[in-house]
Amino acid sequence: MEIAVLSGKGGTGKTTVSLNLARAAEKVELLDCDVEEPNSHIFLNPKTPSEERIGVEYPIIDKKKCINCGACGRFCRFNAFISSPSLTISMPELCHSCGGCEMVCPEKAISYDIREIGSILKGTSKNINLSWGLLDVGQLSGVKIIEKLRKAPPTAPLRITDCPPGTSCSTVEAAEGANLAIIVAEPTPFGISDMLMVVEMLQTLKVPMALIINKAGLGDDKLHKLCEERNIPILGEIPFSREAAAIYARGDLLYEASDEFRKTFTDLYAAVTAKIQEGTVWQ
Ligand code: SF4
Numbered sequence: 001m002e003i004a005v006l007s008g009k010g011g012t013g014k015t016t017v018s019l020n021l022a023r024a025a026e027k028v029e030l031l032d033c034d035v036e037e038p039n040s041h042i043f044l045n046p047k048t049p050s051e052e053r054i055g056v057e058y059p060i061i062d063k064k065k066c067i068n069c070g071a072c073g074r075f076c077r078f079n080a081f082i083s084s085p086s087l088t089i090s091m092p093e094l095c096h097s098c099g100g101c102e103m104v105c106p107e108k109a110i111s112y113d114i115r116e117i118g119s120i121l122k123g124t125s126k127n128i129n130l131s132w133g134l135l136d137v138g139q140l141s142g143v144k145i146i147e148k149l150r151k152a153p154p155t156a157p158l159r160i161t162d163c164p165p166g167t168s169c170s171t172v173e174a175a176e177g178a179n180l181a182i183i184v185a186e187p188t189p190f191g192i193s194d195m196l197m198v199v200e201m202l203q204t205l206k207v208p209m210a211l212i213i214n215k216a217g218l219g220d221d222k223l224h225k226l227c228e229e230r231n232i233p234i235l236g237e238i239p240f241s242r243e244a245a246a247i248y249a250r251g252d253l254l255y256e257a258s259d260e261f262r263k264t265f266t267d268l269y270a271a272v273t274a275k276i277q278e279g280t281v282w283q
């Protein structure tokens with residue numbers, strides 16, 4: 001069973017929800033797929049984490065064989081080739097390792113090498129088996145790291161995936177195929193606008209979705225009305241509070257730092273599991 005936690009933009013509380021729901025669960029696996037800026041490990045502080053370097057294939061052109069026909073460049077949807085009548089070069093950073101350019105090259109001039117793009121780290125913190133991806137500085141895409149994180153065999157009955165914010169390729173890679181997507185949104189005009197992009201993406205992916213409202217009490221009731229109109233279930237609300245901000249800034253978990261927030265996340269976790277069992281989540 002896999003729950004993807006998403007938000008329209010960074011700073012909405014997606015990681016807070018992922019971490020504290022995970023702590024409220026019994027045995028759980030938490031994947032931090034926000035590979036450009038993972039921070040779950042800072043809050044969970046797993047002891048002696050393991051690290052695996054991740055590499056991806058990229059094309060190398062044999063200049064002796066290449067006739068500069070341009071077929072590789074026409075095929076590659078990621079524009080990873082520059083081709084002219086006298087020269088063809090590849091740009092490894094743009095390659096998504098699909099293998100297609102080798103197949104279309106009439107001269108068998110393309111082979112592949114491996115370049116490292118980042119790491120997957122793993123550790124345990126109480127009830128949580130944590131895995132997080134970390135993209136190397138200067139790399140453009142963490143999709144392959146996310147793919148590898150999600151393809152690993154589950155280590156607990158429930159997996160919670162903290163997805164990258166927004167609606168990028170990385171977010172799609174992290175959320176596609178999840179049993180339930182939880183969108184974390186703020187009840188403000190910007191929060192609603194960002195949330196709607198995620199809703200459209202999840203509809204396209206056909207992932208069932210529900211909402212958790214963070215910083216409840218800010219703004220007005222437009223978010224509630226919108227969810228009612230669109231039949232998006234609201235699983236619960238986390239009230240706007242200076243205490244929550246202070247706990248977060250100290251690097252502590254809300255669930256552990258306050259009885260009030262422990263109850264909030266215990267109730268949210270119960271609502272999430274009930275929604276999954278209900279099996280009638282809105283799509
Ligand atoms: S498809 Fe092959 S031969 Fe044609 S430009 Fe690309 S590498 Fe060269």
Ligand code: SF4
Binds near residue numbers: 076077094095098100
């Ligand atoms: S492997 Fe795929 S993505 Fe990479 S350069 Fe070739 S066609 Fe483009």
